[in-house]
Amino acid sequence: MHLSNEQKDYIRRIRFKKRFVLVSQIILGFTFLLTWELCSKYKIINSFIFSSPLLCFKTIWELLITGELLTHFSATMIEIVIAFVLGAFLGLGIAILLYLVPILNKIIDPYLTMINSLPKVALGPMLIIWCGANNKTIIFMALLINLIVSILTILNGFKNADKIKLKLLNSFGANKIDIMRYLILPGSIGTIMSTLKLNISMTLIGVIMGEFLVSKRGIGYLIIYGTQVFNLNLVISGIFILLFISYLMFIIVSLAEKFFCKYK
Amino acid sequence: MNNLLKIEKISKNYHSQQGEIEAIKNLSFDVNEGEFIAIVGSSGCGKSTLLNIIAGLEKQSSGTLKIKDSKSIGYMLQQDALFPWLTIKENVLLGLKIQKKVTNDKLAYADYLLDSYNLGEFKNKYPSCLSGGMRQRVALIRTLVLNPEIILLDEPFSALDYQTRLAVSDDVYKIIKKEKKTAIMVTHDLAEAISMADKIIVLTKRPAIIKKIYDINLTNKSNPIENRKAKEFAYYYDLIWKDIDAFVK
Numbered sequence: 001m002h003l004s005n006e007q008k009d010y011i012r013r014i015r016f017k018k019r020f021v022l023v024s025q026i027i028l029g030f031t032f033l034l035t036w037e038l039c040s041k042y043k044i045i046n047s048f049i050f051s052s053p054l055l056c057f058k059t060i061w062e063l064l065i066t067g068e069l070l071t072h073f074s075a076t077m078i079e080i081v082i083a084f085v086l087g088a089f090l091g092l093g094i095a096i097l098l099y100l101v102p103i104l105n106k107i108i109d110p111y112l113t114m115i116n117s118l119p120k121v122a123l124g125p126m127l128i129i130w131c132g133a134n135n136k137t138i139i140f141m142a143l144l145i146n147l148i149v150s151i152l153t154i155l156n157g158f159k160n161a162d163k164i165k166l167k168l169l170n171s172f173g174a175n176k177i178d179i180m181r182y183l184i185l186p187g188s189i190g191t192i193m194s195t196l197k198l199n200i201s202m203t204l205i206g207v208i209m210g211e212f213l214v215s216k217r218g219i220g221y222l223i224i225y226g227t228q229v230f231n232l233n234l235v236i237s238g239i240f241i242l243l244f245i246s247y248l249m250f251i252i253v254s255l256a257e258k259f260f261c262k263y264k
Numbered sequence: 265m266n267n268l269l270k271i272e273k274i275s276k277n278y279h280s281q282q283g284e285i286e287a288i289k290n291l292s293f294d295v296n297e298g299e300f301i302a303i304v305g306s307s308g309c310g311k312s313t314l315l316n317i318i319a320g321l322e323k324q325s326s327g328t329l330k331i332k333d334s335k336s337i338g339y340m341l342q343q344d345a346l347f348p349w350l351t352i353k354e355n356v357l358l359g360l361k362i363q364k365k366v367t368n369d370k371l372a373y374a375d376y377l378l379d380s381y382n383l384g385e386f387k388n389k390y391p392s393c394l395s396g397g398m399r400q401r402v403a404l405i406r407t408l409v410l411n412p413e414i415i416l417l418d419e420p421f422s423a424l425d426y427q428t429r430l431a432v433s434d435d436v437y438k439i440i441k442k443e444k445k446t447a448i449m450v451t452h453d454l455a456e457a458i459s460m461a462d463k464i465i466v467l468t469k470r471p472a473i474i475k476k477i478y479d480i481n482l483t484n485k486s487n488p489i490e491n492r493k494a495k496e497f498a499y500y501y502d503l504i505w506k507d508i509d510a511f512v513k
């Protein structure tokens with residue numbers, strides 16, 4: 001295909017911009033780590049309490065070799081995935097129910113709002129008594145945190161569906177299920193996806209909070225344990241691993257989003 | 265001629281906590297087979313309400329609506345309301361799917377309509393690749409595949425710019441005539457009404473009652489763009505404008 005010079009120029013500029021952003025991102029991250037490393041090496045900061053990238057790398061490497069990393073990582077990942085998936089499906093399911101039965105929505109609305117603003121951590125100690133000091137408590141905690149927000153955001157998305165399209169479907173004689181299937185659900189993919197993204201951080205908060213409370217294994221446990229024995233290398237390594245996990249989840253949801261919104 | 269639709273003393277009141285709104289009051293008129301009727305009236309006077317009642321989306325407060333053979337009615341809305349996540353073909357078949365009437369004949373009819381109105385090559389594309397005028401044609405075809413006897417159009421071109429508007433109204437008019445449909449169109453644009461309609465119903469401001477019904481007889485009546493050149497065009501425009509003007513003030 002023949003491209004005009006202007007078009008070629010345009011493509012070149014776009015590519016350049018993309019590359020520029022990527023390179024800047026890498027430089028930014030690298031500079032941060034390098035400054036940190038140098039500061040701790042030349043004793044500008046105390047590496048005992050601020051650790052350093054190399055020390056963290058070493059810690060993670062040791063955890064990997066001893067197999068501990070796998071234990072803790074998989075424990076946390078299992079909790080995250082279960083809480084995330086449950087939160088997503090329950091959130092969507094309950095939002096659909098509330099949309100289809102508006103009177104039910106009206107009735108429980110103040111309760112949802114109340115529970116939504118309740119700091120769920122306050123329920124933690126009670127959860128331990130009810131479910132025991134195990135990962136059930138942790139998953140429940142994460143679910144409490146991510147579910148209510150999901151329901152409210154998704155429901156709000158549903159209610160913003162295009163009124164004209166709704167009228168059109170009604171003129172075809174559509175019933176509620178048709179409306180859900182042909183308009184509300186496909187029209188809310190964007191909202192659902194951004195809710196899922198929000199859910200990642202909510203789930204992580206819940207899981208780590210739960211692990212802090214229950215403290216048996218998992219990345220949250222590593223962090224708490226590290227604090228107790230004053231091994232800040234372990235604490236900061238734990239945080240690095242969490243950063244990695246949240247980025248990984250984000251990428252997965254973005255891929256799903258691309259898949260579902262391909263018509264754009 | 266045959267009365268396809270008979271509207272007798274229809275009124276509609278809306279109820280809200282702020283009070284009662286009388287939207288339309290005692291409207292009566294007939295629609296004959298093959299007729300193209302335009303309804304003009306000031307903003308908020310109850311035109312959409314009237315179409316909604318005819319389409320069965322809302323119930324009148326009083327009065328009767330007689331539809332011959334309870335023939336089906338198609339509704340074309342103010343915006344094309346194409347679903348961006350469906351292809352053109354899927355958009356066109358949406359009504360059939362919901363009414364569970366997808367048959368091979370209907371599929372062939374949909375293809376025929378898309379092909380004859382120059383949308384064949386876009387069947388499997390998404391609405392985002394279409395121009396405003398093409399989108400409006402798809403919306404019309406989506407209504408036509410249901411094979412309605414009467415097509416209701418609620419300011420169908422108001423979202424388009426003036427040039428496109430002229431071209432698309434011409435297209436839509438030709439398609440409706442070629443497929444031998446009866447049409448009731450609401451519009452704000454008097455010139456558009458005169459260029460397309462056989463009969464113009466002028467409504468007063470809310471609550472809408474019929475102010476006057478005009479029969480439009482243009483010499484050499486053909487399509488809307490040509491009709492604007494007819495020598496009676498200005499005469500009708502002046503005549504009806506005075507009627508509308510009287511209550512815009």
Ligand SMILES: Nc1ncnc2c1ncn2[C@@H]1O[C@H](COP(=O)(O)OP(=O)(O)OP(=O)(O)O)[C@@H](O)[C@H]1O
Nearest residue numbers: 278279280285287306307308309310311312313314
């Ligand atoms: N569902 C409703 N509930 C209460 N009032 C309504 C409702 N729908 C319409 N109305 C009121 O009824 C009146 C007529 O509305 P309608 O939409 O039929 O007007 P219209 O002539 O189509 O206006 P426009 O030219 O702006 O499209 C308006 O005053 C409107 O506020």
Ligand SMILES: [Mg+2]
Nearest residue numbers: 311312313418
């Ligand atoms: Mg209207």
